[in-house]
Amino acid sequence: METNPKIASHIADHEAWFMAYAADRCAVESASPNGDIGPMSLKIRHSMGVLHNARRIVDSEDFSAAQGRVCLLAALYHDVGRFEQYLRFHMFKDKESCNHGQLGVRILKQKKRLQGEDAPIRKAVLAAVALHNRFALPQGLPEHMAIAAHVVRDADKLDILRVMDEHLSGPGPYNPTVVLSLPDDANLHSDAVIQAAREERVAAYADLRSVNDFRLLLGTWFFDMHFDSSRRQFVEDGHARNLLRGLPDVSPYKAVAQTLLEKLGALRGASC
Ligand SMILES: [Fe+2]
Structure with missing residues (x-):
């Protein structure tokens, strides 16, 4: 232009x-x-x-x-x-x-x-x-x-991450419509969402089965950021980190969340 x-x-x-x-x-x-x-x-x-x-x-x-x-x-x-x-x-x-x-x-x-x-x-x-x-x-x-x-x-x-972090990290209870009325059930997970996160690609809304899947999906948005500056904001704002830290400390989320958090953490360290 x-x-x-x-x-x-x-x-x-x-x-x-x-x-x-x-x-x-x-x-x-x-x-x-x-x-x-x-x-x-x-x-x-x-x-x-x-x-x-x-x-x-x-x-x-x-x-x-x-x-x-x-x-x-x-x-x-x-x-x-x-x-x-x-x-x-x-x-x-x-x-x-x-x-x-x-x-x-x-x-x-x-x-x-x-x-x-x-x-x-x-x-x-x-x-x-x-x-x-x-x-x-x-x-x-x-x-x-x-x-x-x-x-x-x-x-x-980036702003939706803020909204979700404020809702899900707060003392609660949160409004169910904010999490698309998905069940907050630790026993429910989507293999497709976990697989997308493992392969470092954006997970699909259609595959969501639980609030935990939604937390992970929001973390995978990192792979859909188009600019260095938006990737930097994604990391520095800390909202995705908070959402991922809220995942249960058990399989199948534990390993994939850890890998994603380490990736974000490494980038954070590099930008400081
Ligand atoms: Fe819009």
């Missing part, structure tokens, strides 16, 4: 609009009978967390100013569709409601949020928002769009 004279990190106007928009959607929810803005408030915090993580990636990687700006705007707006989704359906399950990435794109267009941006920036932000929740990115995506989508997806995962 061509270098844009705008300062990559100066997106204060967008941040202010996002907060005002989210507050307005929360006000609509509060005004309805049985309105509950708790889940929407978590999405505001998540969006800010993802923006923070994206900024850390952008500050470390050698991107052009325009590329950096695309990454930050896409991070800020990646879940803008969540507020309308919650107002309409009272849930965040895309399969049972709507695709929140695509809804976010429609809202950004409707609100003309990106009209003040150069066309290449506008198109790349919309692409990254639309693609952030896809299982995999399409082949042949222009490089600047793929970079933005990867930054958002890495930054998103």
Whole structure:
């Protein structure tokens, strides 16, 4: 992408609009009978967390100013569709409601949020928002769009690790929906999840059988990080480490968790 004279990190106007928009959607929810803005408030915090993580990636990687700006705007707006989704359906399950990435794109267009941006920036932000929740990115995506989508997806995962660590490492009890309503049963495990971790590849949600499998799956996200800086954050934030340390100290988790923890520990030592 061509270098844009705008300062990559100066997106204060967008941040202010996002907060005002989210507050307005929360006000609509509060005004309805049985309105509950708790889940929407978590999405505001998540969006800010993802923006923070994206900024850390952008500050470390050698991107052009325009590329950096695309990454930050896409991070800020990646879940803008969540507020309308919650107002309409009272849930965040895309399969049972709507695709929140695509809804976010429609809202950004409707609100003309990106009209003040150069066309290449506008198109790349919309692409990254639309693609952030896809299982995999399409082949042949222009490089600047793929970079933005990867930054958002890495930054998103890093903040989900924070959320999961806060839920599962706390004094409890935790909300079962946060762990996809999986049973917290030490006798249940998935061979496919264990195998993926052993082979240093990302485990699949479809293979999960228990909360412990979920802890291990979150640890395997390390193998899906796309930048040195996101791998560094993954290790330094310590959330994956806490989640893995919560696994039972018996077979089949013990050996694979130990190997993963040692790998993360070695990288931590190397970055100090
Ligand atoms: Fe999302």
